[in-house]
Amino acid sequence: MKKIILASASPRRKEILKQMGVQFSVLTGNCEENPTKTEPAEIVEELSRKKAWAAAGLIAQDCIVIGADTVVAYENKILGKPKDEEDAVRTLEMLQGKTHQVYTGVTVLERKGEEWIPHSFSERTDVTFYPVDGQEIRRYVKSGEGMDKAGSYGIQGYFGGYVKKICGDYWNVVGLPAGRLFYETKKSGINLRG
């Protein structure tokens, strides 16, 4: 089996791969995160490609590199990480009681001899929140948990308790669409889980 490299420092992506039985190392390169695309699905694919290639540039042996990028979108507008607490409050007040989208783009680069073979895709999950009042939102924002996350919340923590339903892959919302990743790579003859 080829060595697997995750080109992401996200502790959540590491946790997902570990939980699903993948053995891997982490290696991140430097890349600009300025997308040239405008559609969320295209942006995450483009950024996952950049991240994967940035790591691949550092590697001289046969291996498989996985890059990923996640964004939250509401009415086709991309919501990044919050600038400050007020920004997080505004974002969560907009999302509460409504359905938004989470997109993750994934690029898998397989090195065969001197060549890298790229595979990219993106996956979308719809997330619907129950109504959440302003006081609850402010209390959550004060906890700091959502401040480093796209959309200002983490589905796997306290704010996940306001999720009414999702439609799509749960792990895609956390940061890596594991089912699709295994399915796509298997179709290309790559076995990530030994």
Next chain:
Amino acid sequence: MKKIILASASPRRKEILKQMGVQFSVLTGNCEENPTKTEPAEIVEELSRKKAWAAAGLIAQDCIVIGADTVVAYENKILGKPKDEEDAVRTLEMLQGKTHQVYTGVTVLERKGEEWIPHSFSERTDVTFYPVDGQEIRRYVKSGEGMDKAGSYGIQGYFGGYVKKICGDYWNVVGLPAGRLFYETKKSGINLRG
């Protein structure tokens, strides 16, 4: 705040409540798990009620008791925990490539003075698997991970890597629909998260 009692020994339910910021103790009573109903949604509600009342019978102070029961259903037929490895293989071969349902029933009993006030509901989540071949299924069953679980798999572990999508609450599949639980209890004036 009243003391919260989880009437379930399931480590997965404990983990969900902890993760969502609920402080609670665990207390389980004895109850027969023979349902008198036939519809999955009614069965899980009935069993959650039995579990909650069995624990409540042991308690003399004001508190809130939460009982829960989860079943997996395919084409309206209930799939329990597997009898043996062959049974688990048969179940997973039936579910692969298809959509099945997971139902969790929840009963919350709130003690006020001498009286217990009951609230019950059930929640359904649809789970769709990618195609999984017989060899992969046998390897998973051999790992033993699904042998104590309704439907012969746990969504949070290795077999979760074959999930294509879900529609509904993710935590409902793990064993407790956290969002609905918080939403329903809040409507009844009960605050589970402090």
